[in-house]
Amino acid sequence: MKKNVFYVLMLFFVFTACNREDMQNNPGNIEVVQKDPLTAKEINEKINETIKTKGRFSWKESSDHFIWSTIFQGNKIASIGFGSSFDRNLDSNNKAIEAEILKVIEQYEGKTERILLSSDQYLNQIDVAIEKQETVIALRKMKNIRYLEPADYRYFENEQKLGKSSSGSSGCGFESTALSASDYTTVTPNAKAPWSFTKHNIINAWSYSSGAGVTIGVIDSGVSPEQTLLGSSFNNGLSSGRTISKNGVYVDSIWPWSTGYDGPNDQCGHGTSMASAAAAPRNNQGQPVGVAYNSNLVTYRAASNVVLDGYHEQNGVKIAFTELGNNNNVKIISMSMGHIFSVGKIEDGVKYAYSKGKLIFCAGGTSTSFTNFVGVIFPAWMSETQAITGVKENTSNQKCDVCHSGAEIDFTYQMERASGNSIPVLSxxxxxxxxxxxxxVATASTAGIAALVWSKNPTWTRDQVLNKMRQSATYYPTPNSDYGYGNINVLQAVQ
Structure with a gap:
């Protein structure tokens, strides 16, 4: 009798071992411990607490139940990165892996329609509809999945509903302000060079380089159709012989299933300011000039504001990075937007653009009333990007009142005066x-500095340009623990 029991037990263990790898294909084998999703309040509290205690929040380190809860609370849409690489061209099995993933979802969801929302043509990344926790558990067991994240969880919107933020955190504004005469220097033929240009030796650097022949890509909220100096008058005065191209990859809808871009025009104001800081023209109209006043611009309306919250904003930024990556004319990418935690599809987009040789600058972070506990934000913390923060006038290690600092910062830019005034730009x-x-503005200005260096040395690689910027900065060769290489002496960088 004991012998028979022993054989039965052995058969059980052998059967279990043989079928463990097939567990993901059998819906009956997935055990759900917690049936109800967490509330948005519980999710946000967990994210905030993790950032405060660990310094950073990671989807990969979160539980199956937590991931499912965020997907459930985010229109039941998930983003999946798969394969051995972010780049489809570097993964010959990408179609087979994608089909396998969709098959697993179909089995666990019990349906075959309205599952695939989008499949990226350049990246190993798809967006899918998921409702069941069992599906999440099964997918996270698959060896070919690099990440599984919510694609439409709105952290900032939920913070606002909880009374922790205000609309002022969006970075938008359409104000116009008369400039104080002490905040600019008039340069020929009649342009206003912001005060910071003197601090970084930019005006003297113009004797060597104006940014000609270099194209900067700006990912932001677009460019105003009512600002002719970033339109029909972009190419005039001392800024003749260049181009501006405006693109829109943002879908203005709360529904992930919606399609149709709403055009390149800025409906926030932020993107217009960034384009101005980087490359506004130098002419006789008495307006603020950009750092690289002779560089070309390729602008992208990729989001409605600086807070990359929700499906269409994150998707728009991903698309902008991949398209700029594929644009052979673009050498530099500037993005003054971000999030307090990583977004897999944007991370893939950044890596894709970087793999194409682009020099990428991202904002280190600008505080709102509810994110002042956050260090350097995403994607500025990525190794593929240069993280930029703003500092007070005549310093390289005193961050501006609303700026972030941290070990990931690469360069600083003086943008806050004792008077409280910041950088003059076109309205x-x-x-x-x-x-x-x-x-x-520190980020867009530093992107302009890079354009000056690259224009002076058109045959250089990205790394050569970056090394010259470092060698011309405050703390070279030993970066500061919170402010990187500090302020760049632009004249030295272009000599």
Whole structure:
């Protein structure tokens, strides 16, 4: 009798071992411990607590139940990265792996329609509809999945509903402000060079380089159709012989299933300011000039504002990175937007653009009332990007009142005066001016500096340009623990 029991037990263990790998294909083998999803309040509290205690929140380190809860609370849409690489061209099995993933979803969801929302043509990344926790558990067991994340969980929107934020955190504004005469220097033929240009020796650097022949890609909220200096008058005065191209890859809808881009026009104001800081023209109209006033611009309306919250904003940024990566004319990419935690599809897009040789600058972070506990934000913390933050006038290690700092910062830019004034830029409206601050303008300005260096040395590689910028900065060769290489002396960088 004991012998028979022994054989039965052995058969059981052998059967179990043989079928363990097939567990994901058998819906009956997935055990769900927690049936109800967490509330948005519980999810946000968990994210905030993790950032405060560990410094960073990771989807990969989260439980199956937590991931499913965020998917459930985010229109039941998930983003999946798969394969051995982010790049489809580097993974010959990408179609087979994608089909396998969709098959597993179909089995666990019990349906075959309205599962696949989108499949990226350049990246090993898809967006899918998922309702069941069992599906999440099964997918996370698959060896070919690099990440599984919510694709439409709106962290910032939920913080706002909980009373922890305000609309002021969006970075938008259409204001126009008269400039103080002490905040600019008039340069020929009659342009206003912001005060920071003197601090970084940019005006003197123009004797060697104006950015000609270099194209900067700006990923933001678009460019104002009412600002002719970033339109029909972009190519005039001392800025003749260049081009601006405006693109839109943002879908203005709360529903993930919606399609149709809403065009390249800025409906926030932020993107207009960033384009101005980087490359506004130098002419006789008495308006603020950009750092690289002779460089070309390729702008992308990829999001509605600086907070990359929700499906269409994150998808738009991903698309912008891949398209700029594929644009052989673009050498530099500047993005003054981000999130307090990583977004897999954007990370893939950044890596894709980087693999194409692009020099990428991202904002280190600008605080709102509820994110001042966050260090350097995503994607600025990625090794493929250069993280930029703003500092106070005449310093390289005193961050601006709303800026972030940390070990991932690569360069700083002086953008806050003792008076409280920041950087003069073109307004959203033609013939008017404004001020813009934070790590946003620091990033766009530093991208312009890179254009000056690359224009002076057109045969250089990305790494050569970056090394010259480092060698011309405050803390070279030993970066500061929170402010990287510090402020760049642009004249030295172009000599």
């Amino acid at each position: 959203y409206y033609n013939g008017q001016t404004d001020y813009v601050g934070g790590s946003s």
